[in-house]
Amino acid sequence: MSFVALVRRDLRLALRQGTDAFVSLLFFVLVLVLVPLAIGPEPQLLARVAPGLIWIAALLSVLLSLERMFQSEYEDGSLDQLALSGIPFALIVAAKVAAQWLTTGLPLLLAGPVLAAMLALPSHAQGVLLASLALGTPTLSLVGAIGAALVVGARRGGVLLALLVLPLYVPVLIFAAGAIDAAAAGLPARPHLLLLGGCLALSLPLAPLAAAAALKDALR
Amino acid sequence: MNLHRFANPARFLRIARVVAPVAGWIAFAALLAGAAFGLVLSPPDYQQSETVRIMYVHVPSAWLALQTYVAMAIAAAVALVWKHPLADLFVKAAAPVGAGFTLLCLVSGSFWGRPTWGAWWVWDARLTSMLVLFFLYVGYIALSGAFDDEERGRRAGTVLVLTGIVDVPIVKFSVEWWNTLHQPASVFRLGGPTIAAEMLWPLGLMVVGFTAFFVWIVCVRLETELLTRKLRARLENSPG
Amino acid sequence: MTERARDFFEMGGYALYVWPAWGLALVILGALALAAHRARQAARQALAESERA
Structure with missing residues (x-):
């Protein structure tokens, strides 16, 4: 089975479960809709906090979808079958990350600009927002895969997952929100985006390996 | 060097019984x-007066908090790569101690920050990365205890510790970036006089x-773990 | 109370900061040490009992 076939298989599974893939998008939208209701509708205030809030909402909605990443296939035994198929484990993890990003990260990329406009983010920062989401959310999925693999079979896996993954998300949050902040203030966002890209470049090869090591232990 | 030289639990116990006391x-x-x-x-510092005495618990705990994590990460790598049987036990034995040092560092720093900077907490690079380090310690402790199979918990923990060591410098680096853009003039630099001999002691x-x-x-914690393991093996082997 | 002792406890007006910091050090290190010592004692005892049995 090739990488593409693995991704396609995971996507099919995700779509068959139907609502699952869209729950995290809905969550993202709802959290951001609550913000003006909580802190008031003044455009200046909203524009100031929008970058950080969009990213916190993105973080939490990715986190929400992580627990299902391996758990259901671990429980029904199909993870064992994949392990026996002879495909390198890191490749299986990478395919799962790709599928997870396509169903949760990509929708955020589409919804982000709309919500940013509703939160009065200046339109000249929209491009940087998109770039930060494009570079940042794959990192969230990759690093999240490590956490998801670690808690497979654990007691209270969901809460534990948040505790493990959120500290690891700190750099992404800072660089991404910093990039949008800088763009909104008319400063160059490039250094932030480069660092965000650096995080992606670092986690792209390493995270599947770490997650694969953790997952192998879970199957032992 | 033969890493497995210290792998024998009996030999480790013999060494530990000399080293520990x-x-x-x-x-x-x-x-x-x-x-x-x-x-x-x-004597009290001529700039910071008596508050400088907080340094004597703050600086060692900060130093040890980081050293402990580095030692844990090295041991985690050894456990993952060479399957050294004591390495992941060391990680587990050191984690609560590291968490304690980190907590002490954060709180004593807060007690130092209030009179010297006028704030209990500031979001600068050191404080933030130390806080993340504390969460990593807590996360490790929670993860390693979350499985019915203890060994699985320890092995999952080694992966987490290694992931965390990549994160800590990035966090520090990222907050420095973030701060230099938003708070150009750092009021928080301690920049006191070079440390005097009376304080060095x-x-x-x-x-x-x-x-x-x-x-x-x-x-002590490793010995406890090994003895418990020995006891369990004995109970499992004894009939009835 | 002698003047020197009072000076010592007042810490030049910073008693509220210096003493809690040192106190917490004592509490944290003490608690860690006590827990580790007790756990080892219990493990040694349990092992000795199983040897006798």
């Missing part, structure tokens, strides 16, 4: 002397004391 007494004596120098015999003693304390407690 020595380290324990050194820790006790050094901490006592450090407290005497730090609280009584050393208590500080050195406390660092020695904290380090010896770490060695002692890790030996």
